[in-house]
Amino acid sequence: MAKQLLTTTISAPGFLGINTQESSVDLASGYALEAYNCVIDKFGRIGARKGWTRQNTSTNADLGTNDIEFLFELPETGTVFAGGNSKMFTLASGASTLTTAINTTVADAAGTGTTAYTITDNNWSASSIVYGEGPDIKPHGYFCQAGHLPLVYHQLGSSHAHTGSYGFNLLSDAGSVPSTYASASDFKPNIVLGAYGRTWWADITNDEQTVYFSALLDGSNLSTGDSGYLSLVDVFPNGDQVVGLAAHNGFLIIFGKRNIAIYANPIDVTQLTLADLITNVGCIARDSIVNTGTDVMFLSDTGVRSIARVIQEKSAPINDISFNIRDDLVSFVDSETDKERIKAAYYPRDAFYILSVPTSKYVFCFDLRARLQNGAARATVWDSINPTALHVTYTGNLLLGKAGYIGKYGSHLDDTATYKLRYYTNHFDLGSPTNLKFLKKANFTVVGGVGQDVFVKYGFDYVASYKDIRKSLVAGNVSEYSIDEYSIGEYTNGLALEEVRSNLGGSGSVIQLGFEADINQNPLSIQKIDVYVKAGKTV
Secondary structure (H helix, E strand, C coil): CCCCEEEEEECCCCCCEECCCCCHHHCCCCEEEEEECEEECCCCCEEECCCEEECCCCCCCCCCCCECCEEEEECCCCEEEEEECCEEEEECCCCCCCEEEECCEEECCCCCCEEECCCCCCCCEEEEEEECCHHHCEEEEEEECCCCCCEEEEECCHHHCCCCCEEEEEHHHHCECCCCCCCHHHCCCCEEEEECCEEEEECECCECCEEEECECCECCECCCCCCEEEECCCCCHHHCCEEEEEEECCEEEEEECCEEEEEECCCCHHHCEEEEEEECCCCCCHHHCEECCCCEEEEECCEEEEHHHHHHHCCCHHHCCCHHHHHHHHHHHHCCCCHHHCEEEEECCCCEEEEEECCCCEEEEEECCCCCCCCCCEEEEECCCCCCCEEECCCCCEEEEEECEEEEECCCCECCECEEEEEEECCECCCCCCEEEEEEEEEEEEEEECCCEEEEEEEECCCCCCEEEEEECCCCCCHHHCCCHHHCCCCCCCEEEEEEEEECCCEECCEEEEEEEEECCCCEEEEEEEEEEEEEEEC
């Protein structure tokens, strides 16, 4: 008598993201063992990430094809700053040409001449506040990096007159350094934060346990008025040093490598007080610290964490948002010789936090729309976009550093190149781990571009050797998807819902399915998977 045909459906493939932390056969069907160049889209499906397009149409001769390793936007002007090849460049709002802003000099104190300035690296920290009040406020950008004198970008003019064109001054020429420093040449911070009407500076050469702050509404004045400093010598235990700063929910957050200090009342510094000290949790990469609006994400030595969760649960490691891929992530981070090359950004349009680990060339993407039951975020990995800098503009565009170019996240090509979406299910046994299964069919329901080739992969019993079937997507005709969400937004250009039907073969006790496609201009998402098997004898 013929064996009964058994079916199982994965209704939201990869919806829970990658999980390599737990036993794969025990995972819920919504988890993936691989999800490369994927995101969780707004409809809860696993789908292709977007690519990038050039924002400067040609390379700058001073930059050449060197990587852009730093990006920042001065929101009030829309000017984008890019650091590369030990120089600073600007891209004006609406422009398509990179202009060299600093090669070997900056403006002098009067704004009419120049002062020699040598850049030796591209690992800038930058922030901004406005100067003054009312209709006369002026946007100011502040820049610093280890071993360099800090800079101010503003309208040039003597005595802060703001009468000239925008340009760079030394901080000591535009204003003043802390009075505790005998010489302005000794004040070389590696961190700057603009928040609560002040600038905050830290990680200074030979002074790694002090945070200096400017006078209110005068970010260049660090010596008079209500400017001052916070000493962490008696706050951080074991000589911990400041790694980064953040502002959130009315608090100043000071990250050490193994501790976090949270200060209240940062506007009225006469009332500045230590509100909380979290020990045994810290940050290991300055540029991993990102404010998402409702939280602050950062990279610790045990993975990506959120400050809100840390405050609530202290040091409980289960609340690491990267928990489902923690060992893999920590392994790649540990192999990074220069943690200051690690970059991160929060992209509000798609609600994800991305962390770039340059040595491994991986970008870890964490969807923050909703946390999983274990406190983790849904994770995917990008392995081919390789940004050397990340920044989200005031208008919500995600910018990426590339060789010779500023890229903008969008479209579905990496500049002009295709990239591969790769998704693999967990290993599943249909509830009968000791029975042989003869795989007959697998139908992938997808939303994607017409005419695109895809590959259905399948394997058995944990052996990483897969058979595949090549399919070409054609126009589907499913009426319920022709007039609602799939006919608007990103699904407008020749896209349709389609069932990719594949007759398969082979047998094993445990099955794994995969789906691969080269993304070429159109989005592609997986809606569900239907699997058909015949049960065999007990093995």
